[in-house]
Amino acid sequence: MNRREALQRAGLVLGYAVSAPVLAGVLKGCKAAPELTFKPDFFNPDQAAIVSEVAEIIIPKTDTPGAKDVGVPGFIDKLVKECYSKEDQDRFLAGLKEFDEGADDFMDLDHDKQVAYVKKVHDEALAAMKSGASKERPFILKMKELTLVGFFTSEPGATQVLQYEAVPGAYRGCVPLSEVGKTWAT
Amino acid sequence: MNLNTELQKNNSFDAIVVGTGISGGWAAKELTEKGMKTLVLERGRMVKHLEYPTAAMDPWQFPNGDRPTQEDLKQQGVQNRTGYTVKQSSKHWFVNDLENPYNEVKRFDWMRGYHVGGRSITWGRQSYRLGDLDFEANLKDGVAIDWPVRYKEIAPWYDYVEKYIGVSGQNEGLYQLPDGKFLAPMELNCVERELKKSMMDKFGRMLTIGRTAHLTEKLEHSPQRGTCKFRDRCIRGCPYGGYFSSLSSTLWAAEKTGNITLRPNSIVYELIYDDTKGKATGVRIQDAETGEQTEFYAKVIFLCASTFGSTHIMLNSTSSRFPNGFGNDSGELGHNIMDHHLSVGANAEAPGFDDMYYSGRRANGVYVPRFQNIGKDKREYLRGFGYQGGASRQGWMSMVAEMAIGADLKQAIQTPGMWTIGLGGFGEFLPYHENKVYLDKEKKDKYGLPTLTFDVELKDNERKMRKDMSREAAEMLSAAGFTNVKEYDKEIGPGLGIHEMGTARMGRDPKTSVLNKFNQVHACKNVFVTDGSFMVSSACVNPSLTYMAFTARAVNYAMDEMKKGNL
Ligand SMILES: Cc1cc2nc3c(=O)[nH]c(=O)nc-3n(C[C@H](O)[C@H](O)[C@H](O)COP(=O)(O)OP(=O)(O)OC[C@H]3O[C@@H](n4cnc5c(N)ncnc54)[C@H](O)[C@@H]3O)c2cc1C
Numbered sequence A: 001m002n003r004r005e006a007l008q009r010a011g012l013v014l015g016y017a018v019s020a021p022v023l024a025g026v027l028k029g030c031k032a033a034p035e036l037t038f039k040p041d042f043f044n045p046d047q048a049a050i051v052s053e054v055a056e057i058i059i060p061k062t063d064t065p066g067a068k069d070v071g072v073p074g075f076i077d078k079l080v081k082e083c084y085s086k087e088d089q090d091r092f093l094a095g096l097k098e099f100d101e102g103a104d105d106f107m108d109l110d111h112d113k114q115v116a117y118v119k120k121v122h123d124e125a126l127a128a129m130k131s132g133a134s135k136e137r138p139f140i141l142k143m144k145e146l147t148l149v150g151f152f153t154s155e156p157g158a159t160q161v162l163q164y165e166a167v168p169g170a171y172r173g174c175v176p177l178s179e180v181g182k183t184w185a186t
Numbered sequence B: 001m002n003l004n005t006e007l008q009k010n011n012s013f014d015a016i017v018v019g020t021g022i023s024g025g026w027a028a029k030e031l032t033e034k035g036m037k038t039l040v041l042e043r044g045r046m047v048k049h050l051e052y053p054t055a056a057m058d059p060w061q062f063p064n065g066d067r068p069t070q071e072d073l074k075q076q077g078v079q080n081r082t083g084y085t086v087k088q089s090s091k092h093w094f095v096n097d098l099e100n101p102y103n104e105v106k107r108f109d110w111m112r113g114y115h116v117g118g119r120s121i122t123w124g125r126q127s128y129r130l131g132d133l134d135f136e137a138n139l140k141d142g143v144a145i146d147w148p149v150r151y152k153e154i155a156p157w158y159d160y161v162e163k164y165i166g167v168s169g170q171n172e173g174l175y176q177l178p179d180g181k182f183l184a185p186m187e188l189n190c191v192e193r194e195l196k197k198s199m200m201d202k203f204g205r206m207l208t209i210g211r212t213a214h215l216t217e218k219l220e221h222s223p224q225r226g227t228c229k230f231r232d233r234c235i236r237g238c239p240y241g242g243y244f245s246s247l248s249s250t251l252w253a254a255e256k257t258g259n260i261t262l263r264p265n266s267i268v269y270e271l272i273y274d275d276t277k278g279k280a281t282g283v284r285i286q287d288a289e290t291g292e293q294t295e296f297y298a299k300v301i302f303l304c305a306s307t308f309g310s311t312h313i314m315l316n317s318t319s320s321r322f323p324n325g326f327g328n329d330s331g332e333l334g335h336n337i338m339d340h341h342l343s344v345g346a347n348a349e350a351p352g353f354d355d356m357y358y359s360g361r362r363a364n365g366v367y368v369p370r371f372q373n374i375g376k377d378k379r380e381y382l383r384g385f386g387y388q389g390g391a392s393r394q395g396w397m398s399m400v401a402e403m404a405i406g407a408d409l410k411q412a413i414q415t416p417g418m419w420t421i422g423l424g425g426f427g428e429f430l431p432y433h434e435n436k437v438y439l440d441k442e443k444k445d446k447y448g449l450p451t452l453t454f455d456v457e458l459k460d461n462e463r464k465m466r467k468d469m470s471r472e473a474a475e476m477l478s479a480a481g482f483t484n485v486k487e488y489d490k491e492i493g494p495g496l497g498i499h500e501m502g503t504a505r506m507g508r509d510p511k512t513s514v515l516n517k518f519n520q521v522h523a524c525k526n527v528f529v530t531d532g533s534f535m536v537s538s539a540c541v542n543p544s545l546t547y548m549a550f551t552a553r554a555v556n557y558a559m560d561e562m563k564k565g566n567l
């Protein structure tokens, strides 16, 4: 038997879905929206833009590729569409809306403010999870999880940021970390 | 020649084996190597060794990070109850639940795959012997019936199959877990070594590396198989033949004899019983693709269709001689279902090993042999449990719960996370007559065959044991100096151990058992059942090695009987 645990799936149906129209960016100053790196299938363009920026903030391009470079936004779009139940999708979109409203239009913030906002929401969410105040994983942590999955199952994530060996050939059970180097991707 | 005799001739063999999984592969190898022209019938599709579509794929080649889609969950919702089998990399080895329904009076998890190789492709490969502690248990406890076999009779057959399939492990000289013929053991990692030492020092209990059907050395008799390359992708099928499966091993051997005819897509639905001869003359099959029904004939028949597969065939084979199912004079057919109860144990963090790591992916864990109700140790329940588990350092997934994001996260993630260690119990499940499976003739599957209905539950003895399973694990982890020790008990349904067994038990008395000690149907001498159905008690160790040993022994016996003219 495998020791890995089943992914916990949400139990209760949340009644009816959130209404679709995502605030028609009224009354907001216009800032050129960054171009999407993928064609969303599940998200609308506004949602896709937020998902992309948040993913890139969680794993930015540094001397190695970032979330956008390896296609994480498209990965999230597909995964939420194909792997999430209707209830989980609705909850994800509701969380995204709330996240956006909390920033008073996330895409209107400049980059530094976006980063600061993501960090603030993220830290609060983690604290709430750890204190047990929040039971359901909040939107920002779902985003983080999806970003990590998308990134570290990608070739650059697995082989450039971490290390990966398709065919290790042997198992050595107890070796100094300095000999191994860094974390294995799998 | 008239048509009937023509058919009779073309469809006649020395032996028929039903199923190509762990038991069927062994029956096929042994029979063909003894010169028997053998027809091997398999209900699922053809698969040949090396035809493992996902075996060489890298993580980025799977959509959705290898997770199941909602559509997958619709098609394979029951198979997904394990939480780890319905993935893009392995889902094709498990049945479509919509096409293969069964009924549950109480929740029962029936995990299976229909294809050549059966579950020998996906099994976890953990391989342990039963000992006299197990073979004598029913008699001593006054539970169910006595095993008609003792360890010394089966030990040579364990030797025989271990040497052939290749089992890596360490002999420890324990009464409760007999030694075997092992290939070089795999290594424990640093934290596991620490736990091993602490358990011995503080409790006098053993922790050993898992005994697993992987090649850590080449096998001379199986040149087609290579050694394990430590990829931990076994569930997809191994292109190196690094672990034992019917495809990499026994069916290859059967093929080499030239005596095997393998027919996939052949659903055996009935044994043909000849009242005048007092024998089974063959089987009836339905072609899974064309729906055509055909008969095949042989002198001897081995049912190896897995515990419930064979039970289904036997329950469905009624005649004036056997109105309640084939060989079912005792009324025990379909009863006494056992499994191992699991998903209970404890986890902990292991501080102090931050500068140590490992390399390679060991598809094996540690094993803690049973220590309860042995010698002076007495518990408030019968029998006992072992633990399987292991230690590892957390990977990138653990970063979800860490504060870092951005460039910090990318940096932090390159240092492996905290060491964690877990021990999960595998508990013995007593045989209860009322834990049963039967046919629902009203509810048919898409082939028009009756479906199975399960009525199985854990009882008091298992529940009491579970409390001990998490408590003892936590105690040993704490004693080793590990921190944040957490007990768990995920009250799972039976079946999820995927060690289902017991529905046609063996015994000395035909009034209380279906098979004799050679897996031969008491009431029909030329039919043998050698999958998990024969088990009289479950012990607490993974059972497949035992099915192999009993299968090889049953073939040997059948051949002797045939020579003597008794079949
Ligand atoms: C994920 C997983 C992990 C496991 N880990 C371990 C482990 O570590 N150690 C261990 O000992 N065991 C383990 N097992 C259990 C092990 O796989 C089974 O005990 C073993 O495969 C049983 O062998 P079998 O030949 O009886 O049945 P199977 O291997 O299931 O083979 C039965 C075959 O018969 C065919 N069949 C069924 N009905 C019919 C019919 N009517 N007509 C024709 N053909 C039919 C099936 O299609 C199948 O191919 C594990 C199982 C799974 C799924």
Ligand code: SF4
Pocket (backbone or CB within 6 Å): B214, B227, B228, B229, B230, B231, B232, B233, B234, B235, B237, B238, B239, B240, B241, B242, B243, B361, B363
């Ligand atoms: S771990 Fe070994 S046996 Fe398993 S797939 Fe890899 S090489 Fe094959």
